[in-house]
Amino acid sequence: MSIIEQLASSLGRRDEVPNQELAQQIVANGDQKAVAILVENLHHKNKDIQSDCIKTLDEIGKLNPKLVAPHIEALLALLDHKNNRLQWGAMTALNAVANENLKAVYQALPKIIACADKGSVITNDNCVGILIKLCAVPTYADDAFALLNERLLKCPTNQLPMYAENALPIINQQNKSIFVSTLTARLPEIEKDSKRLRVEKAIKKINK
Incomplete structure (x- = not known):
């Protein structure tokens, strides 16, 4: 399964467990490519995918901020996004990785x-x-x-x-x-x- 296919909304789930499990998997593998895919899909046409991506990035940032730190500029760009979920999700993720940059x-x-x-x-x-x-x-x-x-x-x-x-x-x-x-x-x-x-x-x- 692709990274996007493992997100909660892709699995028809309304809870955050799949996103948390995906984050743990990405951290365990030190998978920078997967992190980049999540960042890229913050602008997916599906808002549920956007929300799942920012949640997963936040979870990764808490577990291993170094994996998300290279994408700080992408998170900062979301602070004035029209989607409020992305706004506060980005601020949460920034707080998790701030010490890295x-x-x-x-x-x-x-x-x-x-x-x-x-x-x-x-x-x-x-x-x-x-x-x-x-x-x-x-x-x-x-x-x-x-x-x-x-x-x-x-x-x-x-x-x-x-x-x-x-x-x-x-x-x-x-x-x-x-x-x-x-x-x-x-x-x-x-x-x-x-x-x-x-x-x-x-x-x-x-x-x-």
């Missing part, structure tokens, strides 16, 4: 932020993930943290605890005060006690 990701930040500003929760979650990765690199840290702080200031309160917790490893003496100030300013907005406690806990960790 942070320079390309950094250069594409305007596009990444624009996509997140109009995108879904998943799109924003992965945008934040990308910014946190960039914050860990001194060359990109200042710009990336400024953009991360903007997202902390305006993200839905439901997402704030997770973003704050995920950002903790990149908080340092240079950005500590801004981070704490942002989280503290947003505490009154958080209605759920459990979520407010998580943000308060993040603030306490930084202030130790």
Whole structure:
């Protein structure tokens, strides 16, 4: 069976298991040709094939980002695609492979932020993930943290605890005060006690 024939929609399946199994197979074989086929078919006329391809690429990226990293430009090109599934799928895949080519990701930040500003929760979650990765690199840290702080200031309160917790490893003496100030300013907005406690806990960790 060809790579496309193994995708969920080609098999008449509505679940993601075939795509996950295909990703595992491609990773086990280090099959760069198969990855290239998936990238090529992101523009297939069938939207179900498009969705399966981006899902499979995302799974491959999580298992072995080096296999997908050569195609970062193709993923970036999808961020303004009319198909929303491809938009957030591309952002998810980019987050999975970003560390393999942070320079390309950094250069594409305007596009990444624009996509997140109009995108879904998943799109924003992965945008934040990308910014946190960039914050860990001194060359990109200042710009990336400024953009991360903007997202902390305006993200839905439901997402704030997770973003704050995920950002903790990149908080340092240079950005500590801004981070704490942002989280503290947003505490009154958080209605759920459990979520407010998580943000308060993040603030306490930084202030130790």
